[in-house]
Amino acid sequence: MEDESSLEHEEHDGISDIPLPSRYPPFRPHRMQIQRSNVCSRAYFVVVMVFFHVYILNVIGLLLYVHYNNGPGDHVSGGGDSSAGSASPSGTPLPDHAPVSGELHVEDQSQGFTLPRIEGIRVGHVQQVSIVPDRMHEMKTISLKPLLFEIPGFLSEEECRVVVQLAQLKGLMESEMKAPNQGQEESNQPLLSLSTEEVFSLLDLNQDGLLQKQEIVSHSRSRDGTWLNPDTLRQILTGLEACPTGMLTLEEFNRVYDVSQRPGQQHRVKLRSQFKQRSKHTWLYQGQGSHHVLRTLRNRVTCLTRLPSALVELSEPLQVVRYEHGDFSNAHHDSSPSHSETTCAHTRLAGNKSALTEVPCRYLTMLFYLSSVEDGGETTFPVADNRTYEEQALVQDGIDLTDTQETCGRGNLRIKPTAGTALLWYNHLSDGRGWMGELDEYSLHGDCPVKRGVKWVASSWINVDPDSQQQARYQRLVAQRHQAQPGMEEHYQPLPHSNLHQDL
Ligand SMILES: *[C@@H]1O[C@H](CO)[C@@H](O)[C@H](O)[C@H]1NC(C)=O
Numbered sequence: 089m090e091d092e093s094s095l096e097h098e099e100h101d102g103i104s105d106i107p108l109p110s111r112y113p114p115f116r117p118h119r120m121q122i123q124r125s126n127v128c129s130r131a132y133f134v135v136v137m138v139f140f141h142v143y144i145l146n147v148i149g150l151l152l153y154v155h156y157n158n159g160p161g162d163h164v165s166g167g168g169d170s171s172a173g174s175a176s177p178s179g180t181p182l183p184d185h186a187p188v189s190g191e192l193h194v195e196d197q198s199q200g201f202t203l204p205r206i207e208g209i210r211v212g213h214v215q216q217v218s219i220v221p222d223r224m225h226e227m228k229t230i231s232l233k234p235l236l237f238e239i240p241g242f243l244s245e246e247e248c249r250v251v252v253q254l255a256q257l258k259g260l261m262e263s264e265m266k267a268p269n270q271g272q273e274e275s276n277q278p279l280l281s282l283s284t285e286e287v288f289s290l291l292d293l294n295q296d297g298l299l300q301k302q303e304i305v306s307h308s309r310s311r312d313g314t315w316l317n318p319d320t321l322r323q324i325l326t327g328l329e330a331c332p333t334g335m336l337t338l339e340e341f342n343r344v345y346d347v348s349q350r351p352g353q354q355h356r357v358k359l360r361s362q363f364k365q366r367s368k369h370t371w372l373y374q375g376q377g378s379h380h381v382l383r384t385l386r387n388r389v390t391c392l393t394r395l396p397s398a399l400v401e402l403s404e405p406l407q408v409v410r411y412e413h414g415d416f417s418n419a420h421h422d423s424s425p426s427h428s429e430t431t432c433a434h435t436r437l438a439g440n441k442s443a444l445t446e447v448p449c450r451y452l453t454m455l456f457y458l459s460s461v462e463d464g465g466e467t468t469f470p471v472a473d474n475r476t477y478e479e480q481a482l483v484q485d486g487i488d489l490t491d492t493q494e495t496c497g498r499g500n501l502r503i504k505p506t507a508g509t510a511l512l513w514y515n516h517l518s519d520g521r522g523w524m525g526e527l528d529e530y531s532l533h534g535d536c537p538v539k540r541g542v543k544w545v546a547s548s549w550i551n552v553d554p555d556s557q558q559q560a561r562y563q564r565l566v567a568q569r570h571q572a573q574p575g576m577e578e579h580y581q582p583l584p585h586s587n588l589h590q591d592l
């Protein structure tokens with residue numbers, strides 16, 4: 089109260105004689121006078137109207153954006169539409185979308201292209217998708233962590249039979265007990281039988297009693313040299329780089345290597361069961377000249393995911409797997425967390441030679457059930473839509489959730505194989521800027537043992553490098569190589585995107 093009254097006083101004072109030395113008075117009366125004289129003036133009115141119009145335009149722009157994002161999305165694939173439309177593989181925005189969403193994708197366009205992502209909305213949400221000309225399919229959201237969809241009837245029974253027969257013709261081989269690509273799992277192999285000296289000697293290729301950087305790097309690039317896990321390698325390398333000489337003597341190596349063997353890491357390794365699987369598999373190429381069912385399948389993947397077709401075409405071939413009685417695979421991730429010392433296997437062509445370990449980088453997985461299984465053989469997502477995820481919590485009270493032979497019944501989500509049904513899930517989160525972000529830990533999945541019948545599945549993985557520049561470099565390199573060989577050129581012409589959009 090006192091403050092207010094004193095203020096009033098000061099104002100009165102201020103009006104009477106302007107140059108008062110106190111702080112408030114010179115400003116207060118001044119401002120009030122300006123307002124009073126300008127509130128009804130023309131200039132003021134114009135300013136207000138301009139702001140008002142800008143505001144209205146903003147609202148309209150926002151509504152239009154929301155409309156274009158959701159309108160066709162409900163029909164096809166959630167929010168994927170505008171981002172797919174705004175960036176074709178070459179990076180040029182399609183004109184019809186440019187005025188509305190151009191501003192929002194400026195950043196993405198500078199990177200070349202964006203990765204569309206289908207909206208899940210909520211578990212149980214069903215959206216209509218058009219992947220073949222003459223009928224619509226229903227795509228149901230099964231979980232949000234990971235973002236997982238089920239599309240019944242993605243393949244006809246006839247198409248399932250063709251893929252199985254092609255796989256049989258090509259011939260299947262035993263899947264290794266240890267998946268060669270599971271970088272994380274590889275660390276499980278015992279290291280205890282080797283002394284530090286022996287490890288040093290193994291790494292010291294030229295046997296000069298010193299470890300050079302090149303020796304560690306080259307070791308890490310060999311596929312068989314996986315008994316040292318990436319973390320250990322990184323620590324050795326860090327220790328080496330800290331050395332003024334740039335080389336490690338045995339004594340220095342002892343120190344570095346012992347540090348990297350501290351319990352924290354080994355602990356986790358011991359807790360988790362080894363990655364195991366039993367099945368037979370083969371790979372089927374899906375490019376030009378392959379069976380039309382295989383090519384159709386790939387086109388449907390492009391259609392559904394709305395990814396740039398060049399990306400789909402440069403991805404791994406189709407993997408077909410047969411699980412017989414008792415066959416299974418333990419829970420695993422299809423893709424890999426990105427570290428500075430790893431490089432994606434698929435972009436190694438454009439890769440940095442100093443990267444330590446090659447890992448699979450798979451933005452999403454499409455899995456096709458080619459047969460129905462009488463009993464067992466479910467695909468399990470043990471932590472799907474769990475409230476939290478902690479790696480340690482996977483093994484608790486002697487129960488290992490990754491061990492599908494023992495704990496399939498305990499997982500959060502199990503999907504029964506039905507011939508023709510497809511699953512689609514994202515192995516990575518978005519980075520928030522239209523590109524691939526972190527590995528989604530919740531995408532952990534495995535195959536329960538088949539109890540009766542035979543399970544045939546096919547997997548399509550879309551390879552993306554978390555480093556979009558690297559991905560772009562790689563695609564440019566491939567394109568250049570194929571331009572150098574005119575016969576193959578057609579193969580790398582991206583599908584005409586405008587046509588695709590009409591189909592959808
Ligand atoms: C490749 O490695 C070099 C150093 O060895 C580094 O300067 C460069 O930035 C790296 N490039 C990429 C794309 O990571």
Ligand SMILES: *[C@@H]1O[C@H](CO)[C@@H](O)[C@H](O)[C@H]1NC(C)=O
Pocket residue numbers: 471474475476477478479481482
């Ligand atoms: C699943 O969520 C529950 C509840 O938050 C939690 O106690 C448990 O540890 C989680 N499981 C994993 C594997 O993180």
